[in-house]
Amino acid sequence: MDYGMIGKIEKAHRYAEERKRFQFNQLDVTFHGDNNDHHVKYVNKAFDCDCEFFVTHKRCGHTMALEILLKEMIPATEELV
Secondary structure (H helix, E strand, O other), X not given: OOHHHHHXXXXXXXXXXXXXXXOOOEEEEEEEOOOOEEEEEEEOOEEEEOOHHHHXXXXXXXXXXXXXXXXOOOOOOOOOO
16 A cells, blocks of 8 residues: 555544534435334435334434434534433
8 A cells, every 4th residue: 555545544533523614505314223124314414214213203313313323423413411
């Protein structure tokens, strides 16, 4: 491996630790839940999930898990307990 690539790898690791550098605009995820897979999207600063709970509450365990995972990389929503 050449020295240029080594420097880029080191920079990538540093960037990955600086979460505020990233802002997600869109995301399309298959979430492997305990019972079923769910399709979760993040578009226009809003989540959408195909689970029944999300339909009635506009938030669910799948979207909240992604909020936690993507903390500081998507606009803040209600504080999670």
